[in-house]
Amino acid sequence: AQPSAPAPISAPLRDLEYGQLNFLHTTDTHGWLAGHLHEPSYSADWGDYISFSLRIREKVEAKGQDLLVIDTGDRVEGNGLYDSSIPKGIYLSEILRHQHIDILTSGNHELYQQNTSKNELLTTVPNFRGHYLSSNIDIYHPKTNELVPLAPRYKKFTTQLQGIRIVAFGFLFNFNGNYNNTVVQPVEKTIQESWFQEAIQDKEVDLFLVAGHVPAHSPEYRAIFKAIRKVHWATPIQFFGGHQHIRDYAQYDSRAFALASGRFMETIGFASIDGLSTSSQPSVASSPVFKRRYIDNNLFSFYHHTGLDQDTFPTEKGREVTQMITDARSALSLDTVFGCAPRNLWMTRVPYNDPDSIYNWLATEVLPQALKDESRGDSPAVAILNSGGIRFDIFKGEFTRDSAFIISPFPNKFRYVKDVPYDKVQLIMTVLNQQAKIVSTSEDENPYIHELGTPGQSHADGDYEEEETNKATEETRPLIIDGAGSHQAPLWAKRSDNPDIFPGYTTKDDAGTDGDDTIHSPVKNYMVPNCIQGHIPGNKTALSETVDLVYIEFLEPFLVLAGKFAQLDVDFINESEEYMSGVQLTDLITTWVGDNWKCDE
Numbered sequence: 001a002q003p004s005a006p007a008p009i010s011a012p013l014r015d016l017e018y019g020q021l022n023f024l025h026t027t028d029t030h031g032w033l034a035g036h037l038h039e040p041s042y043s044a045d046w047g048d049y050i051s052f053s054l055r056i057r058e059k060v061e062a063k064g065q066d067l068l069v070i071d072t073g074d075r076v077e078g079n080g081l082y083d084s085s086i087p088k089g090i091y092l093s094e095i096l097r098h099q100h101i102d103i104l105t106s107g108n109h110e111l112y113q114q115n116t117s118k119n120e121l122l123t124t125v126p127n128f129r130g131h132y133l134s135s136n137i138d139i140y141h142p143k144t145n146e147l148v149p150l151a152p153r154y155k156k157f158t159t160q161l162q163g164i165r166i167v168a169f170g171f172l173f174n175f176n177g178n179y180n181n182t183v184v185q186p187v188e189k190t191i192q193e194s195w196f197q198e199a200i201q202d203k204e205v206d207l208f209l210v211a212g213h214v215p216a217h218s219p220e221y222r223a224i225f226k227a228i229r230k231v232h233w234a235t236p237i238q239f240f241g242g243h244q245h246i247r248d249y250a251q252y253d254s255r256a257f258a259l260a261s262g263r264f265m266e267t268i269g270f271a272s273i274d275g276l277s278t279s280s281q282p283s284v285a286s287s288p289v290f291k292r293r294y295i296d297n298n299l300f301s302f303y304h305h306t307g308l309d310q311d312t313f314p315t316e317k318g319r320e321v322t323q324m325i326t327d328a329r330s331a332l333s334l335d336t337v338f339g340c341a342p343r344n345l346w347m348t349r350v351p352y353n354d355p356d357s358i359y360n361w362l363a364t365e366v367l368p369q370a371l372k373d374e375s376r377g378d379s380p381a382v383a384i385l386n387s388g389g390i391r392f393d394i395f396k397g398e399f400t401r402d403s404a405f406i407i408s409p410f411p412n413k414f415r416y417v418k419d420v421p422y423d424k425v426q427l428i429m430t431v432l433n434q435q436a437k438i439v440s441t442s443e444d445e446n447p448y449i450h451e452l453g454t455p456g457q458s459h460a461d462g463d464y465e466e467e468e469t470n471k472a473t474e475e476t477r478p479l480i481i482d483g484a485g486s487h488q489a490p491l492w493a494k495r496s497d498n499p500d501i502f503p504g505y506t507t508k509d510d511a512g513t514d515g516d517d518t519i520h521s522p523v524k525n526y527m528v529p530n531c532i533q534g535h536i537p538g539n540k541t542a543l544s545e546t547v548d549l550v551y552i553e554f555l556e557p558f559l560v561l562a563g564k565f566a567q568l569d570v571d572f573i574n575e576s577e578e579y580m581s582g583v584q585l586t587d588l589i590t591t592w593v594g595d596n597w598k599c600d601e
C-alpha cells in the first residue's frame with residue numbers, strides 16, 4: 001500500500017470458493033492505482049493487487065487449477081495519477097503494464113478524447129499484445145487514417161494447466177459519445193458479422209469468455225448470450241462486465257453468468273467455474289458450478305484469502321510497482337494542498353439539497369461565487385452542470401491536487417448563449433432531469449445515453465432513496481471519525497453495538513446476498529438529479545427576465561435536444577461562445593477552494 005494509506009480494519013470475511021478455472025477481475029479503475037488514501041476498506045494499491053494475483057496463482061496452480069486475470073476498461077480519467085500528467089496517462093500506462101492481464105478491453109472513457117484512444121492504440125494495445133481484445137471498436141489510425149480494429153476481435157486459447165479451450169471476446173456497450181476518430185459498432189450488429197458467427201461455430205470449445213465494458217444485466221449481453229446459445233445450447237459462458245460502477249452478478253441460464261466488479265479499485269472481483277470439459281477430457285458428466293465473490297481491495301482481505309501475512313505476502317514485483325506509484329504521485333505533486341475542507345461533502349449519501357451535498361455546495365457556493373465572465377458585465381446567468389461530471393466525495397481535511405482530479409477529472413470548459421428567457425432555462429432543466437428519454441441523442445432506444453447523472457444510480461434497484469428531500473437519519477449516516485489536525489477524515493467507524501461490522505458494500509445480486517467477502521452494514525444512498533443549476537446574479541439581486549445560459553460543454557448535445565423540446569429558438573452549436581475562456585470546471589473548483597477553505601495554521 002502507499003505510505004499514506006490507512007491500515008485496513010479487521011472484519012468478518014467470507015472465503016473464496018475456488019474451482020477448476022478461477023478469475024480475478026477489475027473494471028472501471030479510472031486511474032485509482034494508488035488505492036484509496038482515506039478509506040481503509042480500499043487502501044491496497046496496484047502493486048498489492050499484483051502480489052495478490054501472483055499469490056492466488058501459486059495457490060490455485062498448486063492444486064492443478066488455472067487462473068485468468070481480466071480487466072474490462074475505463075482504466076483512465078478519474079484520478080490525479082492519470083489526469084494530472086502532461087500528456088495524460090504517461091505514468092499510469094507504465095504502472096498498469098506490470099500486471100499480467102490475460103484479457104483486457106476498452107471502456108467508453110478510453111474513447112471520449114482523441115488522444116486517449118490514440119494512446120490506447122499506440123501504447124496499451126502493444127503493452128498487452130495478445131491479450132487486448134476489441135470486438136466492436138475501430139479507430140482511424142493516426143498515421144494512415146485508415147479505419148482499423150483497435151485490437152484483435154477475439155482469440156482462442158487453452159489454459160496452461162488443464163488445457164481448457166476458451167474462445168474470448170472483448171466488447172464495449174453501445175456507446176455513442178466517442179470522439180470521431182473511433183467507431184463503436186452496436187453489439188447487436190457486430191454479432192451478425194461473419195467473423196463472430198465463425199468464431200461461435202467452433203465445436204472444440206469448453207468455455208466462451210465474454211469480457212466487456214458492458215453492464216452485467218444488459219441488452220447487449222443478452223444478445224450475445226442468445227447468439228451463442230443458438231449454436232451451443234449447453235457450453236458454459238462466463239461474462240465479465242462493468243460501466244455502471246456497481247458490484248453485480250447476472251444469471252442468464254444455469255451455465256451462463258456475468259460478473260461486474262465495481263469501480264475505482266474498491267473491488268477485486270473473483271469468479272470460479274467447476275465442471276468444465278478440457279481438451280483431454282472433452283465431455284463431463286456434471287453441470288458446471290459457477291461462483292462469485294467481491295473482494296474489498298485491502299491488505300486484510302488479501303492476507304486472509306492467500307493465507308499469508310505482511311512478511312510472506314508481498315512479491316518483489318508488487319513492491320516495485322508500489323514504489324513506482326509513490327514516485328509518480330510525488331513527481332505529479334499530487335499531495336500539494338489547495339485548502340482544507342471544513343466538512344465532508346457527499347455525492348449520494350445525503351439528499352442533494354442537504355448542506356452536506358457536494359451538489360448543493362457547487363450550486364450555492366462555487367458556481368455563484370467563482371463562475372463569472374468579466375466580458376458579460378452585469379448580466380445574470382444560470383449555469384448548468386451534469387451531476388455525472390462529479391465523480392467522488394470530498395472528505396473533511398486537506399483538499400489536494402489529487403482531490404481536484406478525483407472530484408472533477410474531465411477537461412470540460414464552459415459555454416454560454418445570451419439572453420435566454422429564464423422560464424425556458426427552467427423548462428430545459430425539467431426536460432434534462434425528468435424527460436431523459438427525450439434528450440436521447442440516439443435514434444435507437446439506447447439505455448445508457450441519458451447517463452447525465454452519476455453512473456450507478458441510473459440502474460439502481462432498491463438501494464437508492466427516491467425521496468430527494470428525505471433527510472438521512474442518525475444511524476443511516478455513515479459513521480465518521482474526524483481526522484487528526486488537518487488530515488482527512490476516514491470514512492469509517494466501528495459500530496458500538498457490533499464492533500466487528502462497519503459500513504461498506506452490502507451487495508444483492510442474482511445469486512443472493514452473500515457475494516461480498518467482507519460483511520458490512522449498509523450505507524444509504526439518495527438519488528441526485530441529472531443536472532443541477534447555480535445562479536450567478538451579477539450585480540443585480542433579483543433574476544431579470546433573460547439570463548446567460550451557461551453550461552458545461554459535455555451537455556451541449558443534450559441541450560440541443562432539450563432546447564427544441566422547450567421551444568427555445570437557439571442554435572447551441574453555432575450561437576454559443578466560451579464562458580470564462582479556457583477555464584475548466586476543475587480549475588474553478590480549485591480556485592474556489594484556495595480562496596475559501598483555509599487550513600488552520
Ligand SMILES: O=c1ccn([C@@H]2O[C@H](COP(=O)(O)O)[C@@H](O)[C@H]2O)c(=O)[nH]1
Binds near residue numbers: 074412455554
Ligand atoms: O467529459 C465527460 C465525460 C463523462 N462525463 C460523465 O461521465 C459519465 C460516464 O462515466 P462512466 O464512468 O462511463 O459511467 C457520463 O455519462 C457523464 O455523466 C462527463 O460529465 N463529462
